[in-house]
Amino acid sequence: MKIPNNLIFDGYFVCWGDLFLISACVLIRTTHGKFEDVVKSIRQLKAVKRVFPTLGRYDAVVDLEASDLKELGATVLRIGCIAGAVFTETLVEIQH
Helix, strand or coil: CCCCCCCEEEECCEEEEEEEEEEEEEEECCCCCHHHHHHHHHHHCCCCCEEEECCCCEEEEEEEEEECCHHHHHHHHHHCCCCCCCEEEEEEEEEE
């Protein structure tokens, strides 16, 4: 099925032209002293648009754009398996 240009779905999906994306951000807590290693590994993942340090309960935030839920899930699972990543929480964008 071809998705019409500029269509915005109610829910998790956005279509821009022929590009169909799911946006999410992942909050990450790291082991003491491992922040830089974790960020370096995360930057290499395809779906990652940006990653930045934060103050507070989480050490970093990652902005993701994935073509489907399978890609989103695979990316989040890879982040969770990186040495030094202790805890992740994923927030998926919704349209309302």
